Amino acid sequence: MSDENPGIELSKEQVCKAVEALRALIKQKENVKNLLDESEKVNLQFCFKKIPNTKNATIKIKLPNPLTQATTDVCLFAKDLNKASRDYEPTVRHFKELLNKHGVKCVTEVIPLKSLKLEYKPFEAKRNLSNMYDLYLADERIVRLLPSFLGKNFYGRKRNPIPVNLQAKDLKKEISEAVDNSRCYITGKGSSCMVTIAHTGMTTDEIVENILASVNQLSVGIPGGPDNIKLFVIKTIASASVPLYASVGSPADIQVSKVRPSKVKHSSEPQEITTLFGAKVKVTSHGKVFIIKDGSSVQTKGERSHFREKTFQRAMIKSGSGNKKKTEHNKFHRPLMNSGKEKKTQKQLFKKGKKETKTKLAKSTVKTPKMSSASSKVTVVKTSSTKPATKKRRLEKL
Structure with missing residues (x-):
């Protein structure tokens, strides 16, 4: 391993043998003849020795041979031209004319954001949309809004829309780089990852070139470097895996640096x-x-x-917690706890305070007996504290 190219370098002869073995496995599985003559995706799978502590990190892989075919269907999520109007047909026409003007022919459908909100709101509609096209592109100005509208049918299955700059001068080059190359998504939830690097419609030499380029770039880009890779295999969706590379080592000897997810820059203008x-x-x-x-x-x-x-x-x-002196009004109007069990409302406390004030006034206002100036006779007056005298006692005194 040289200093200029620190990635893993595999021998070309070994990779050729692995590709031929994979083709033989595919032929054994094909019991029924494929009427449409569609090619299968060739995936490169690798395992970590130590799982990196990363979330939604993306590694871009530049391939020498493009992945697109004549039958590849590409969908583009575009930004709305007029947000106030419910009609999104002008937006579709605008972007289709823009793509034709720059000579982009790989995009088969344009879906504005307003159409995504109105027509693809149910769960079944989102699931059908995720299975309808081979690849998804999105305007980089609305990429941050798409997870809430697309849901787990896209991001849970790693069918993330690839951000593109629709305002670029060379739009054809911008879209071809997004469509022809591949991307590896590292979630940090498991010890293995898989990325599409070729298809069976390519020749053996083209598949070998893509495998060598992707192995080199992945070994440099993953957290921990080439020492953190335990295994490299190639496979299709339905075939068995064919090994390319294996390494023996302890996870304790590997230092994994945290890779931050790439942030999409967007304008913060009002x-x-x-x-x-x-x-x-x-x-x-x-x-x-x-x-x-x-x-x-x-x-x-x-x-x-x-x-x-x-x-x-x-x-x-x-x-009332900011004032040290608490008045009687605050005392009766603040909600307090009654012996730590029941809450008393403001109304109940206010009524209780009124009753207490009434009883205090009644006890303090006790009337004194009146003395007549004409005679020394005493007339007993009813008070709240003394009992009323009976008729017999009054007659005895007279």
Whole structure:
């Protein structure tokens, strides 16, 4: 292994023998003659010694011989030209004319984002769409929105749409690079990965060239490098696997560096919103939404922190925890816990406070007996604390 090319280099003769063995296995499986004469995909499968701690990492593989055929169906997900209108036919016509202008003939269908929202909302429609085409492309401006509309039928089966720049000057080259080459998706959930690198319609020499190029690029691109690869095999969907490379080693000796997933750059400029008149909306890369009215600017970091402090102070004052001196009104209107078991509402506590004040007033207001100036006779007056005298006692005193 040289310093200039640190990847794994396989012998060409060994790879030729493996391709011939794979062709022999395919012929044994073909009991019924294929009426359509369609070629099968040749996949390269490899295993890790140590599973990398990565999520949704993509390794681009440049192949010397393209994967596309005359029968390859390609679908393109495009951005809507007019978001306010429900009619998406002008968008379809616009992008088909754009593709024909640049000489792109491999794209068979154009689906705008609005059509994806309206027509492919049910689960069965998404599943049928994932099985309808061989390859899927997407405008890089809407790639971040597609997972919520396509779901696990695409991303769970690793049929991710390949992002392309539809505003590129050389659009034919941009789409041909996306269609002719391959991509390996590393999820970090298992010890093996698989990538399509050829098809049975190619010659043996073309398949061998693609295998050698993909093995070299994968061994350099995966976390841990060539030492982290345990096995390389080739196979089709229905055939048995034919080994190409095997390595013996302990996973403890391998240092795996974390590969960050590639982030799609998108413009954070404010866009028009149809629900509010004279306003615009801005969505950041973290998913935060800001509404801009009458040309006002978005809040800065210092303004947002000041706003958070003000709202926190208002909440503390409203709850009463910020004031040390608690009035009787706050005492009866704040919801408290009754012996840690039952919650008392504000109404019940207010009624209880009223009753307590009434009893206090009744105890404090006790009337004193009145003295008549004409005689020394005492007239007993009813009070809340003394019992009323009977008629007999009154007569005895008189």
